Amino acid sequence: MAREARPPVIAVMGHIDHGKSSLLDYIRKSNVVAGEAGGITQHVAAYIALHNGRPVTFLDTPGHEAFKALRERGAAAADIAILVVAADEGVMPQTLDALAAIREAKIPFIVAITKIDKNNADIERTKQSLLENQIFIEGMGGDIAYAPVSSKTGEGVSELLDLVLLSADLAELTADPEKSATGFVLESTQDPKRGASATLIVKDGTLAKGGFAVAGDAYAPIRFIEDFRGARVEHAGPSQPVRISGFNTLPAAGALFSVAESKKEAGALAEEQAKMLASSSQRDAAAEGVVELPLVIKADVAGSVDAIAHELLKITDERASIRILSSGVGSVSESDVKVAHAADGVIIGFNVSADPIASELAQRDSVGIFLFSIIYELSAKVKELLAARVPSIAIEKELGRALVLKPFSSGAKKQVLGARYVSGILTVGDRVKIVRKEIEIARGKIANLQQARADVKEIKVEGDFGAEIEARENAAYGDELIAFVVAES
Numbered sequence: 138m139a140r141e142a143r144p145p146v147i148a149v150m151g152h153i154d155h156g157k158s159s160l161l162d163y164i165r166k167s168n169v170v171a172g173e174a175g176g177i178t179q180h181v182a183a184y185i186a187l188h189n190g191r192p193v194t195f196l197d198t199p200g201h202e203a204f205k206a207l208r209e210r211g212a213a214a215a216d217i218a219i220l221v222v223a224a225d226e227g228v229m230p231q232t233l234d235a236l237a238a239i240r241e242a243k244i245p246f247i248v249a250i251t252k253i254d255k256n257n258a259d260i261e262r263t264k265q266s267l268l269e270n271q272i273f274i275e276g277m278g279g280d281i282a283y284a285p286v287s288s289k290t291g292e293g294v295s296e297l298l299d300l301v302l303l304s305a306d307l308a309e310l311t312a313d314p315e316k317s318a319t320g321f322v323l324e325s326t327q328d329p330k331r332g333a334s335a336t337l338i339v340k341d342g343t344l345a346k347g348g349f350a351v352a353g354d355a356y357a358p359i360r361f362i363e364d365f366r367g368a369r370v371e372h373a374g375p376s377q378p379v380r381i382s383g384f385n386t387l388p389a390a391g392a393l394f395s396v397a398e399s400k401k402e403a404g405a406l407a408e409e410q411a412k413m414l415a416s417s418s419q420r421d422a423a424a425e426g427v428v429e430l431p432l433v434i435k436a437d438v439a440g441s442v443d444a445i446a447h448e449l450l451k452i453t454d455e456r457a458s459i460r461i462l463s464s465g466v467g468s469v470s471e472s473d474v475k476v477a478h479a480a481d482g483v484i485i486g487f488n489v490s491a492d493p494i495a496s497e498l499a500q501r502d503s504v505g506i507f508l509f510s511i512i513y514e515l516s517a518k519v520k521e522l523l524a525a526r527v528p529s530i531a532i533e534k535e536l537g538r539a540l541v542l543k544p545f546s547s548g549a550k551k552q553v554l555g556a557r558y559v560s561g562i563l564t565v566g567d568r569v570k571i572v573r574k575e576i577e578i579a580r581g582k583i584a585n586l587q588q589a590r591a592d593v594k595e596i597k598v599e600g601d602f603g604a605e606i607e608a609r610e611n612a613a614y615g616d617e618l619i620a621f622v623v624a625e626s
Contacts, residue, residue: 143312143375144185144192145305146338148214149249150235151221152228156251159288160221161195164298167291182324182336183378184365188298193305194338194376196323214321214338214391217304218246219297220272224258224285227266236272245308247300248274248283253292260285312375316342322352322392323378326439327466331382333357337394338378344396345372349403350381353392354411354463354476356403357384386472387465411479428457430523431482433473434464435489442466445487448512449519457527459519469495469506478502483522487515536620537561541571542601547611551584554604554612563604564595567620571612581608583620 149157164186185192196215218239222232239246250263264277273279282300286293318339325335335352337344349356363380364370373379385407388394397403432449436442442464449459462476469484469491475498477484483505484491491499491506499506505522509515543555563569565586571579585605586593596602606612 140311140313143310144194145216145301145308145310146194146196146214146340146376147217147219147301148196149219149221150239152223152226152231152235155221155223155226155229155232156288157221160219160249160251160286160294163288163291163294164195167294183338185377186298188295188302191302192376193298193301194378196338213242213244214323215242215244216308216310217301218242218244219249219301220246221249221251222263222267223252224250224260224263225252225255227263228270228272233270236270245304246281247297247304248272248281249297250283250285251288253285254287254289310376312341314343314374317396318342318344318373319393319395320344322388322390322394324390325384325387325465327387328382333384333387333465333467334380334382335384335388336378336380339373339375341375343372343374344377344379349397349400350384350394351397351403351406351410352384352388352394354407354472355384355386355388355392356397356400356407357381358400359396386463386470386476387467389463408475411476428526428528429460430457430519430526431460431462431477431480432519433462433469433477433482433484435469435473435484435486436464436466437488439466441487445485445512445515448516449485452516452520452523454523454527456530457523459523468492469499469508471495471498474498474502474504474506477504483507485509485515485519487512531623533621534624535561536567536622537563537596538620539563539596539602539604539618541612541614541616541618543614544612545603550607550609552606552608552611554606554618555601556604556618557601558596558599559617561620562595562597563618563620568622569606569608570619570621571606571608571610572617572619573613573615578616579608579610579612581606 149161151157165184183194183196185194220235220239222228250260252258253260264274267274268277272281274281274283284293284297284300286297319342320338320340323336323338325333328334344362346359346362348359350359359381361369362373365378397406434442434445436445446461446464452459462480462482468489469486471494473484474495486508488510507518538559538561539556540559541554541556545553545555563583565583567583569581569583570577583604584607586596587603588596
């Protein structure tokens with residue numbers, strides 16, 4: 138079947154407290170189909186609003202994790218972005234962070250100048266602030282559309298949505314509803330009743346009951362599909378947000394999903410994805426010359442997972458880094474062990490236990506599971522594990538130096554030399570380099586030392602001395618003898 142136009146997926150981004158949530162709330166309450174808005178009693182990660190009879194999917198608090206993960210895979214979470222800038226403050230640091238994410242995703246965006254109802258709102262000053270930060274809006278030397286809006290009165294919201302639809306038309310967004318569904322994970326949570334659940338955004342094809350949704354190393358049977366209202370539906374088409382439950386492990390935000398026909402196919406695909414992620418991680422680290430400590434993080438609640446990840450990523454080392462393979466809520470599972478084992482990683486748990494099967498598999502595959510109830514103890518252990526991964530570097534430390542004055546005799550492996558002390562201490566048994574015109578020609582060992590025709594253990598004062606050196610190359614007048622030791626750090 139030919140491709141058809143599909144609704145746009147919109148991300149609203151910007152500085153904290155600039156009215157992003159208020160704008161989304163107003164759109165949800167005033168533009169969701171009558172009778173549906175009242176049914177939304179809990180936070181939803183995405184929802185569909187209608188404007189001029191056309192559906193628009195909004196991503197609510199999509200999070201930079203999903204956006205970053207998708208960018209790494211060459212995909213964009215949203216088709217269009219709305220960059221909110223408050224009329225009472227103008228461009229702020231997080232505005233620029235959001236702008237960088239939008240530009241890196243290479244998607245068009247519209248500026249919403251929010252809070253125009255406030256007494257200290259100054260639209261013209263805000264427009265000047267945009268210009269000063271290289272955001273060239275229409276009428277200020279650029280072609281970026283903008284709309285002043287108030288989430289309290291609703292002023293300008295309709296015009297903003299007009300601009301969204303116009304931008305969508307210009308982007309010519311299409312999909313093939315006859316294809317099997319593909320898309321991405323917006324967020325995932327551990328539901329006490331339903332287990333691991335995820336909000337998926339269908340970007341192409343149609344998701345129907347039956348088969349298995351596979352997202353990264355996670356998969357779930359598609360027994361039922363919930364729309365953004367929590368109502369069960371038979372299928373979901375392009376640009377629609379859906380909720381799927383029953384994943385074997387929490388899928389990562391930003392993971393791309395597809396559909397497999399059987400559990401066997403889903404398991405094989407998930408395992409292959411886990412290996413690919415681990416291999417990619419190792420290649421990236423090798424290319425940068427940095428070793429990694431891959432981690433699987435499990436905690437009792439989502440807030441703890443975020444807090445732990447935030448703290449652990451502060452731990453740094455010039456030659457090693459932490460990479461979070463996956464994170465989630467609930468006890469350590471068999472799937473967690475498999476993910477850690479594939480990447481030569483370890484599992485860190487906070488206020489959770491490990492399933493008996495997971496513990497047995499971890500012991501068999503030598504995967505470390507470390508469980509804690511105190512955050513600082515968890516951090517200390519991770520620092521210890523990271524330090525253990527840092528490869529030791531062999532550093533040559535110079536001990537002493539002398540100048541060759543005259544070679545007296547030489548054999549297959551030994552030679553007797555006359556030399557003059559230059560610096561440091563040269564000791565019998567030391568390793569030694571023979572250096573000619575700053576180029577090392579041989580390495581060997583100091584077999585014997587003589588001063589005033591008497592054997593000595595070391596030379597540490599100025600004067601001439603004799604040395605017996607074990608080396609494959611013979612030294613000549615003017616060469617340097619450099620005694621050294623190899624130390625690891």
